[in-house]
Amino acid sequence: MNDNASRVTRAWVLHPDIKSDPDRRLADHALAEAMALAQALPELELVGGEIVPLKSVRAGMLFGSGKIAEIGQALEDQHIELVLVDGPVTPVQQRNLEKAWGVKLLDRTGLILEIFSDRAATREGVLQVEMAALSYQRTRLVRAWTHLERQRGGLGFVGGPGETQIEADRRAIDDQLTRLRRQLDKVVKTRALHRAARAKVPYPIVALVGYTNAGKSTLFNRLTGAEVMAKDMLFATLDPTMRRVQLPDGPEVILSDTVGFISDLPTELVAAFRATLEEVLAADVICHVRDISHPETEEQAQDVREIMASLGVEEDRPSFEVWNKLDLMPGDAADAARARADRDDHVFAISALTGEGIEALLAAVTEKVQGRKRLVDLSLGFADGKKRAWLFAHELVEQERQTDDGFEITVRWTAQQEAQYARL
Structure with a gap:
């Protein structure tokens, strides 16, 4: 066996559950997310993981000496080569733990960087x-x-x-x-030129954002038919993917799929990936896709909102909350989510997997992009052939009746389309 090409690294995840941490998360869910992060790297064989309760962090070693000895024995028994600590580890702690356990060690930031490296x-x-x-x-x-x-x-x-x-x-x-x-x-300037070219069209931009693994790429694929990676894997999408989409009974838009957000995203990653999220800054409509079946969906949503705010996205930017994964919810909970969506114009309960709720979401995006449509009766003379042809070309005509003087036409249009018509 070629050691470099095919060998996998046996890995173990530790989630320090620090009692004194005011931002402490539910330990079981935090460990599950950390293990899902580790599984995003195909080179790792994830052997297992554990929660390590801590009253407080030890400056030099992170854990107490007894716990270090206990973990060290377990690592040796399992032939572990890499330990992933779900949280920050100082350089001193990393060196001391690596020496004590005889393994390589990465903290949460290091692991996320490895995944980003693998996906970019x-x-x-x-x-x-x-x-x-x-x-x-x-x-x-x-x-x-x-x-x-x-x-x-x-x-x-x-x-x-x-x-x-x-x-x-x-x-x-x-x-x-x-x-x-x-x-x-240079790369960002090139992308800016592409954006400027799009702005001349112009196609409105609809950006999908959300916590990692919320189902953005699955929704993107359903709407565009694109073959974007849509696995049940954290950070499946890292680079902005954009496709032109014809909205039902509406205009063409550019749909943008973005990297998933995650709690405790290191500041250097937020800064470095700002350009990846620049399509969000230019978006006309933002769809915040949430995994509504996840037990920490509210905390995840708050993480997304905070990162969006740090990127400079205004709170009044047109946006929707898309409550995804109805198909994974028990019947009563799914019905409650649907009922909430029925009451709130900015919430849509969907399943990107089955297609439930997609039609209503697209109708709302269409209305937000081009404004509410209204019915108007027009009278055109026979000499107004250009105007009549424009109305038909833009599929605005609901019905038409010919008269002795010309045509009585009923159109359904937005204020923007009415203004365009007035300039003819």
Whole structure:
């Protein structure tokens, strides 16, 4: 067996449940999410995970000596090579724990960076990952991996044998960051040119945002027929994917699928991935897709709102909450979600998997993009052939009756379409 090409790394997840943490999450759900994060990397064989109750964090070792010995024995018994700690770990803690346990160790930020590295597909995404990883590594200057970067064609920026830039001092990393920023600026300018070209069309932009694994890509695929990765996996989508979509009884729009948000997203990642989310900043309508079946759906939604606010998205931006995964809910709970959506014009209960509720959502997006339609009666003379042809070309005519003087036409249109007609 080729050790570099096919060997997987046996991994174990630890979730420190810190009693003194005011932002403490439900430990069972936090561990489940951390394990799902680990499963997003195909190179890992996730052996298991555990919750480690802590009254407070030990500065040098994170855990107490007794717990370190207990965990160390379990790791040895299971032949664990990599420990993933679901939370922040200081460089000193990382070095001490690696020495005590004889394993590699990554904290939550390091794991997320590895996933981002594995998923980024565009030039922009790759650059952003490198910048985020270097910003993270700058405070550590310790190695993270032994062989995974060679499997994926090079992840030198998060460490590995022979990667001298990781061993370099902060000045070398800063030089690298400067170089990457210049490259990223060029890529972002190119994307800005593409946006300017779209603005001349113009197609309104409808952006799908939400917590990771909320079902955005499944919804995107249903609406566009695109083959975007839509697995039950955290961070399945990392690069903005855009498609032109014809709304039913409405205009064409550009639908944008974005990277999923997650709680405790490291600040360097928020900054580095701002450009990935720039389509959200330019969006005419934002659809916040929520996994309404998840026990922490409210906390996830709040995380999304906070990150959106940090990106500079105004609260008054036209938006909808899309309560997804009705198909995973018990009957009573699903009915309650549908009832709430019926009462609230800004909430839509759907299943991206089965298609339930999609039609109502699209109708609302259409109305938000082009405004409410109303019926108007027009009288056109025979000489107004250009205006009549325009009405038919835009499929606005509800009915038409010919008279001695011309045509009596009933149209259904928006204020925007009425203004366009007036300029003919």
